[in-house]
Amino acid sequence: MNEPTDPALFRVRVHLVDSNPEIWRLIEVNADLTLDRVHTALQVVMGWENAHLHDFEDLDPRARWKPGQPEPRRWGPALLSEDDESMLPDEDYTLRDVLTEDRPLFYEYDLGDRWLHCLALIEALPMAPADNTVTVIRGERRCPLEDSGGIDGYEELLESVADPGHDEHHEHAEWVARMTGGPVNLFDPARFDKNATNKELRRLFPRTKHA
Structure with missing residues (x-):
């Protein structure tokens, strides 16, 4: 040192x-x-x-x-x-x-x-x-949500949450709401x-x- x-x-x-x-x-x-x-x-x-x-x-x-x-x-x-x-x-x-x-x-x-x-x-x-x-x-x-699967998993999560027509939209939206303790529509990945x-x-x- x-x-x-x-x-x-x-x-x-x-x-x-x-x-x-x-x-x-x-x-x-x-x-x-x-x-x-x-x-x-x-x-x-x-x-x-x-x-x-x-x-x-x-x-x-x-x-x-x-x-x-x-x-x-x-x-x-x-x-x-x-x-x-x-x-x-x-x-x-x-x-x-x-x-x-x-x-x-x-x-x-x-x-x-x-x-x-x-x-x-x-x-x-x-x-x-x-x-x-x-x-x-x-x-x-x-920063990404904990346990969201690394960079690739987080990017896939954001895509599905942003697209109501995505096959996993409902499941992922519920998961985000549980992780953040609030409605998924209030989750803003751009906010710091x-x-x-x-x-x-x-x-x-x-x-x-x-x-």
């Missing part, structure tokens, strides 16, 4: 890989937040419910490692790292330790549906005592509430005080 350095905010663009239209967020996050806390932040930032396992990787899991490239690394919660010697405990590494401008970080949530997120470092900014630990600057579209998200981030991540 790196030696301690001046407090910094990382401006990071997060997008859900293969989402179309793209689901993305631009955030600012304390560079010294440990990865287990970054996981918590990403759950709020994206809108997930923290109901499944996760891991981090610094090599795109869809790509194959090639000789001459830096050795790939993986980080995860104790539940996974204790049973997998190749996985490092995410509580022991900070975002500063693993994310650079020339090498993005990949965050996978729900190892069944495999929601893959790419975190790209845009820039590092000086962090002042009054700065919040995590803030969403901008973003578009809500930045203010509500930042309010929840303030609750979970009080401001960091620096000496």
